[in-house]
Amino acid sequence: MKSEAVHVFVYGTLKPGEINYQRYCADKVLTVKRAIAFGRLYHLPVGYPAMTLGGDCAERSAKGDRVEGFVLSFPNVEVLDYLDLLEDYHPRRPIEENEYYRQQIDTYNLDLTSLSSAWVYLMTPKQVNTFGGRRLPNGWWSSCLP
Numbered sequence: 001m002k003s004e005a006v007h008v009f010v011y012g013t014l015k016p017g018e019i020n021y022q023r024y025c026a027d028k029v030l031t032v033k034r035a036i037a038f039g040r041l042y043h044l045p046v047g048y049p050a051m052t053l054g055g056d057c058a059e060r061s062a063k064g065d066r067v068e069g070f071v072l073s074f075p076n077v078e079v080l081d082y083l084d085l086l087e088d089y090h091p092r093r094p095i096e097e098n099e100y101y102r103q104q105i106d107t108y109n110l111d112l113t114s115l116s117s118a119w120v121y122l123m124t125p126k127q128v129n130t131f132g133g134r135r136l137p138n139g140w141w142s143s144c145l146p
Contacts, residue, residue, distance in 0.1 A: 004076075005030060005073045005074065005075060005076075006073070006074045006075075006076060006077050006079060006080065006119070007071050007072070007073050007074075007107075007116050007117065007118035007119065008071070008072050008074065008079070008080075008083065008118055008119045008120070009035060009037050009069055009070070009071050009105065009107050009118040009119070009120040010025075010069050010070050010071075010072055010120075011037075011041060011049060011051055011067050011068070011069035011070075011120075011141060012048050012049040012069075012141050013048050013049075013143065014072070014083070014086075015069060015070055016032055016070065018142075018143055019143060020086065024082065024083060024086060025072055025074075028074055028075070028079055029072045029073065029074060030073045030074060030075055031071075031072070031073040032070055032071075032072055032073075033070060033071045033073075033109075033115065034068070034069075034070055034109075034110055035068075035069060035070055035071040035107045035108060035109065035110075035115055035118075036066050036067065036068055036069075036107065036108045036109070036110060036112065036139075037051070037066070037067050037069065037105055037106070037107050037108070037118075037120060038053075038065055038066055038067070038105075038106075039051045039052055039053045039065055039066075039067050039105075039122070040052045040053075040065050040067070040135060041067045041135070041136045041139050041140070041141055042123075042128050042133030042134060042135055042136060043133065043134045043136055043141060043145050044128070044131045044132065044133050044134075045131065045132050045134075046131065047143070048143075049136070049141035050100075050122070050123035050127070050128050050131065050133055051067050051120065051121075051122050051123070052122060052123060052124065052125050052128060053103075053105070053122060065139075066139045067139045068110075068139045068140045071107050071115060071116060071118050080102070080119065083121070084102065087099065087100040087102070087121045088100060089101060089102050089121065095124060096124065096126070096127075099123070099127070100121035100122060100123055101121070101122055101123075101124075102119055102120070102121055102122075103119070103120060103122055104117050104118065104119055104120075105117070105118060105120050
């Protein structure tokens with residue numbers, strides 16, 4: 001039985017060109033597509049970003065809460081176990097005990113046409129505040145940020 005491709009929306013160190021792409025994704029990824037998801041993006045002083053969700057899709061779109069990244073497609077679900085370790089996510093722990101939590105969201109092409117449902121690693125707003133996150137209103141994170 002053939003397994004179905006798994007899509008993951010990445011907005012930080014797992015993006016092509018960033019520090020964790022080569023180690024965690026490059027030799028496993030099937031396709032890479034620029035994409036947008038709705039939420040808020042933050043730069044954390046520890047050197048990586050966090051994304052939060054809030055409100056419904058129409059509300060987020062009206063407020064301009066968009067995060068730019070990539071949808072990476074992988075051949076099977078096993079990649080999630082590998083990424084869960086990096087993101088300190090354990091499905092059996094309560095959300096607040098994980099650094100990130102994993103959830104499926106809708107993603108969009110740059111022209112806002114629907115792309116696919118994808119897994120994403122998120123933080124709660126409380127966690128972002130605890131880390132001292134700084135909002136990135138343009139929705140793009142890079143390791144070159146000060």
